[in-house]
Amino acid sequence: MELFIGRPSDTYGREPREIRVYDFLDNLGIEYFRTDHEPADTMEACNKIDAILDVVICKNLFLCNRQKTDFYLLMMPGDKPFKTKELSSQINSARLSFAPEEAMLELLDIRPGAVSIMGLMNDKDNRVKLLVDEDVLKGEYVGCHPCVNTSSLKLKTKDVFEKYLNAVNHSATTVVLKGE
Numbered sequence: 001m002e003l004f005i006g007r008p009s010d011t012y013g014r015e016p017r018e019i020r021v022y023d024f025l026d027n028l029g030i031e032y033f034r035t036d037h038e039p040a041d042t043m044e045a046c047n048k049i050d051a052i053l054d055v056v057i058c059k060n061l062f063l064c065n066r067q068k069t070d071f072y073l074l075m076m077p078g079d080k081p082f083k084t085k086e087l088s089s090q091i092n093s094a095r096l097s098f099a100p101e102e103a104m105l106e107l108l109d110i111r112p113g114a115v116s117i118m119g120l121m122n123d124k125d126n127r128v129k130l131l132v133d134e135d136v137l138k139g140e141y142v143g144c145h146p147c148v149n150t151s152s153l154k155l156k157t158k159d160v161f162e163k164y165l166n167a168v169n170h171s172a173t174t175v176v177l178k179g180e
Helices: 016-028 043-053 084-091 101-108 118-123 134-138 157-167
Strands: 030-035 058-064 072-075 130-133 143-146 151-156 171-177
Touching: 016 118, 016 151, 016 157, 030 043, 030 171, 043 143, 043 151, 058 101, 058 143, 058 151, 072 101, 072 118, 072 134, 084 130, 084 171, 101 118, 118 130, 118 143, 134 157, 134 171, 143 157, 151 157
Parallel strands: 072 130, 130 171
Antiparallel strands: 030 151, 058 072, 143 151
16 A cells, blocks of 8 residues: 555546545645555454554444434544444434445445545535544544545545535534443
8 A cells, every 4th residue: 555645647447436536625625645455344454544544544434313314424533432322312313323325325425335524525415414523623634435445535634624514515513422
């Protein structure tokens, strides 16, 4: 794995959803670092990616209520455990569970394993509410996927939560997760 600045020079073989992320970030003038890798399906693989990017990749969970009418994208530190009960009380939504793959594709144009804040650019109707653990906002950088799990990005936290979210017409709700 290597660390690159910006988009790949050769986009052959890359998914259109990934290229759209690079186009969007470039149009906003947001600088980012990138590394390409095999799909990261173990913590060991994630740790190698984190080391290349020099940032902890955020854990991104796509959740919904029992009726599947309210959808949430939760960003939290990758090394923090997730407890649904802890989150449910903060957002007044009981019975949170992982949203179905069909909803992920329909609302964010993302497949399982690649969930990312970058998918909000595809949520034109603002059906997904962004929830962010306070610890994510404390870092200078955030790490995420460009809507595919074979590349990872490092972006300035300020750029993501100011420029990017404004451009995709979303806002973030800060939550406090203890992970205990």
